[in-house]
Amino acid sequence: MAVARKFSDQLDAFCQMAARMADLHNAEAILFLTERPTEWDKLQAAVGDHALIVAADSEDVLAGSEDAQFDTVVLSVPDLPVYEQLTEALLEAVADEHLAPGAPVVAVYSGFESDTIDSLSLIRLGEHLGRLTIRDLKQLGAKVPTETLKSVVDLAVSIGREGREGKPVGTLMVVGDHRKTLTFCKPMGFDPVRGYPVSERMLSDGKVREGVKEIAQMDGAFVVSAKGTVVAACQHVSAPPAELSISKGLGARHWAAAEITRATSAVAVAVSESNGTVRVFLNGEVVLRIEPFRRAMKWKDFENEPPPATPAEKERDKDKDKEKDKEKEPEKAE
Incomplete structure (x- = not known):
């Protein structure tokens, strides 16, 4: 089972900022994307009366959250970049009817440093997920x-x-x-x-x-x-x-x-x-x-220039060039 995260002062501050942003933009819910469990009662208290959706990549991370008054989402595709985890969580929330297709949502997540809540975003689903038409x-x-x-x-x-x-x-x-x-x-x-x-x-x-x-x-x-x-x-x-x-x-x-x-x-x-x-x-x-999500990043070998040749290597290369020139010269008639 995943080790629980202590509800730190930084996490509390981010949750309170998320609540204020949700008030400002009439957000339908606050999405909390987490890699491990936390003190669920303190999390709910920090966001106040706002609807809270907690997303994680496994049931273990959500362990102990049954008694809290918020919705949960288990991601079906773990180990994705943060942007795609957010997108997957929002799609799941729409599918489970936790969110309306065009609703604004405030997201709280680890954007830069793993396992540290350090980012806050306002997401408008109509712009982020594309267009849902006719039926849910x-x-x-x-x-x-x-x-x-x-x-x-x-x-x-x-x-x-x-x-x-x-x-x-x-x-x-x-x-x-x-x-x-x-x-x-x-x-x-x-x-x-x-x-x-x-x-x-x-x-x-x-x-x-x-x-x-x-x-x-x-x-x-x-x-x-x-x-x-x-x-x-x-x-x-x-x-x-x-x-x-x-x-x-x-x-x-x-x-x-x-x-x-x-x-x-x-x-x-x-x-x-x-x-x-x-x-x-x-x-x-x-x-x-x-609409397609952001393309998966592909790593390539870094292409850099080779280090400069040493004096001995330069001299050796000159000798090789001279030998090649001699081989190219036409044979003299005896």
């Missing part, structure tokens, strides 16, 4: 279990944000009503998941999610059952044409997503290759759009 996540899960849909959307967001090996990747995942969906599908060649037992095709398994990211680089769609099993991959989806109205500029992948969700009760999740935007389709319509 709970309504989206009407015919697909919310946990399955959430797992697929999280995976799609990860693909849209990271791509694969530095290259953008687009893909399509059709979730639920898989038997009827398969009647509108045909393999585009080799199906990488065919023949594997069900236990090795569950999206709840981290190895399977990584495998999906790899397969996403290939053409075709994934078909996922309502229970979260990858039923088929690399599928060409061709549902009957229907009268649809989707935004201009969306390609064949998005049209296929709209058509298959009009012909079945499935939910389709499409990732745009051009910009990583994730769109969720239901009954032929875009019901949720998530």
